[in-house]
Amino acid sequence: MDQVSGNKITRALLYLSGVSVSFEGFRAINNLSLTIDHGEMRAIIGPNGAGKTTMMDIITGKTRPDEGDVLYNDGNVDLTQLDETSIANLGIGRKFQKPTVFEQHTVEDNLLLSLKADRGVWPNLFWRTTEAHRERIDEILEITKLTAHRSRMAGALSHGQKQWLEIGMLLGQDPKLLLVDEPVAGMTDAETAQTADLLRDIAKDHSVVVVEHDMDFVRALDVKVTVLHEGSVLAEGRLDQVTSDERVIEVYLGR
C-alpha cells in the first residue's frame, strides 16, 4: 500500500487496515487488514466466532472500530465517520442470513418496494419513471430466475427462492458493493448451485463480499478466499491453496 506523507493512497473499492474492536475486553477484530478491488467478488470463510459478522458490521457502520482505517472508493471516504444510512446511500448493500421479504406481498411488489427512490423527479416524469421501474424489475426477475413467480405471494416461495428474492431486492437499491451473509444456509444442493451462478452473474458488474461456511458453494464461486481467525486474516488465496495451508487445516478444518 502506498503511503505519502501519512496520506494513504489506494485504488481499492474497500480498504481495511489495522482495524480492531473489542467487546468488554475481548478483541473480536484484531488488527484486521483487507482490500477488495473494484469489481471483485471475495469469499470470506472462518470458524464460528472468527469475526466475520463483526467485520460486516464495521463496514456497514453498525459497529465502530476502536482503531484502524476503513476506506471506501479509492480511499476517498472514511466509513468510520459515517452512520449506517449514509454508508448504505454510498452504495454498500447488505443481505443478512435470514430472508426478510414482505411475505404478504407479491414477488413483483417486493422488488418494486426495494427500488431505489428517485430523488427530484418531476411529477410529469412519473409515468416514464414507472416504466423504468418496470424494466428494472423485469431485469431483476430474470437475473434471480423468478420471472415465472412474479405474481406469487413472497410467503409462498421456497426458502431458496426467498433468498434470491432478497438478493434481488438488494439489487433494486443499485449497490456498488454487496455484502452477503451465509446465503446458502438451509438450501438444497440444487439451490446452492443456483445461488453460486446468481452471485457470479451479479459479480459481473458489482463487487461482492460473501461470507459462507459451505465449501462446495465457495468452490463453485471460484474466487479469492480470505480465511479469518480470531479477528485477523489467517490466509488468503485460491480455495485449494488456503485449504491446504497447515494453519487453516488446524483452526478451521479441525484436523
Ligand SMILES: Nc1ncnc2c1ncn2[C@@H]1O[C@H](COP(=O)(O)OP(=O)(O)OP(=O)(O)O)[C@@H](O)[C@H]1O
Ligand atoms: N456485541 C457483542 N458483544 C460481545 N461480544 C460480541 C459482540 N459481537 C460479537 N461478539 C463476539 O465477537 C466474536 C466474533 O463474533 P462474530 O459474530 O463476528 O463471528 P463470526 O465469524 O461471524 O461467527 P459465526 O460464523 O458463528 O457467525 C465472538 O466471540 C462473539 O461472541
